[in-house]
Amino acid sequence: MENLEISLKDLKIDNLGPAKVNCPFQLSNIYGDNIVNYVRDSESVLLENDRDKVVKRIKAGKPLLAFEKAGPRGKIYFDPSKTKAGIVTCGGLCPGINNVIRSIVMELHYRYGVKSIFGFRYGYRGFISKYSYKPMELTPEIIRDIHEKGGSILASSRGPQDVGEIIDCLDRMNISVLFIIGGDGTLRGAQEIYEEITERKLKISIIGVPKTIDNDISFVEKTFGLETAFSIAAEAIRSAHTEAKGAPYGIGLVKVMGRLSGFIAANAALAMNEVNFVLIPEVPFDLRGENGFLKTLERRLEHKKHAVIIVAEGAGQQYLMKDFGRKDDSGNPVLGDIGIFLRTEIKKYFKENTGMYVNLKYIDPSYMVRSVPANAYDSIYCMQLAQNAVHAGMAGKTGMIVGRWNSEFTHVPIKLAVSRRKRLSPEDPLWLSVLEATGQPIKMVNDYKK
DSSP states (O other): OOOOOOOHHHHOOEESSOOOEEOSSOOBSSTTSSSOBOOOTTOEEESOOOHHHHHHHHHTTOOOOEEEEOSOOSEESSOGGGOEEEEEEOSSOOTTHHHHHHHHHHIIIIIIOOOEEEEESSGGGGGOGGGOOOOEEOOHHHHTTGGGSSSOTTOOOOSOOOHHHHHHHHHHTTOOEEEEEEOHHHHHHHHHHHHHHHHHTOOOEEEEEEOOTTOOBTTOSOOTTHHHHHHHHHHHHHHHHHHHHTSTTEEEEEEEOOSSOOHHHHHHHHHHOOOSEEEOTTSOBOSSSTTSHHHHHHHHHHHHSEEEEEEETTTTGGGOTTTTTOBOTTSOBOOOOHHHHHHHHHHHHHHHHOSOOOEEEEEOOHHHHHHSOOOHHHHHHHHHHHHHHHHHHHTTEESEEEEEETTEEEEEEHHHHTSSBOOOOTTSHHHHHHHHHHOOOSOBOTTOOO
8 A cells, every 4th residue: 555644633534413312223332242233433444454564653653543433333413203314326327326325225214213315316416406306205115126227216417516505405405414425526526515514514414425436436445336347347358358269360359447547457357367458547558669569469469369458448548639638527537538549559550560460359348337237246335335324424424435444344534535546556466466367568668677
């Protein structure tokens, strides 16, 4: 993990006030009685779990940095009989959104006894009066089977909306807890909402559930939908491999999602173990030259007669300067199509520089990846994230997201989570596994010296 310049203050979770209401659960505060225990606010999950680094901090007299541990509290802030909750989903689609919505509703309704739950439709637009989107009342009957479908029952949208009007809507409807399901841009909006609520001294809890298929939210081990995404992408790779082996000098080229992070590409490549090149945004490559990608691909075809390439959508954007640097409504970079670009450049290179006639098949499964229902792993993970989000909201926590760190569920301040984008480090063991599985060079740049 990179050196992190953060303090105890950065990890502190805000509370709306003292929690005085008894939790309706019948859990225990005694360890060893074979009954599940409530979580104390003093329980934590260490940020850094390397023994040498922990010992070094202790010897230096520095405090150990840790996240507040997630889970049900013995005392809660909101009286369930008087609580109204809201749910909103923003940004692009991702496998598992409906699972999170369903589990939030089920946890609130059956475990806490909260009966008034509203879904705000089409993202942050659902709070804005000019769009006239009536909130959807969410009951167990309405959401009972939505986890079997892809997408979001509440639909979504991109782009910021007037924070003041959003809060006016929450205040007018007497919403106590708002669960915001979204990625980096959505969570930045959530931070603004939280800050304005704090300024107005309103007792509204803002709880985020990080949603990004790219897995690029910092201080969260893995976001929901990633496992499903690379499982679907792996099927595209299987087809690409079959096509590549079915013709002389066959090439299978698959583009997957990943604006700034290569987690889907890396994991999909490992899942199939039939990929020869993985191109991701975090590892630059030269297109031409003796050590460049095209020459390396040529050597592969000379030796093995086929190749499978997987490229993340954000890789190689320096070759697509027409769109490089622009942002969409959510603040995400507008990308040129690296898949189409590589398809053209590969064909051009082999036609102009070699005697090989390549048979290239290009597959882009992006929207299939985004819109499918969650697989078994993600379904479980979504349910656990949702349950812990409800525990936090009912306890009066606010300005935070639910994450997972060192295999434990945690509370992470929104401000910290959006302070940087998580990326796949070329020094990460995951990338080493990719290099070992593919056999591709450590670097495909012409000035690289071993």
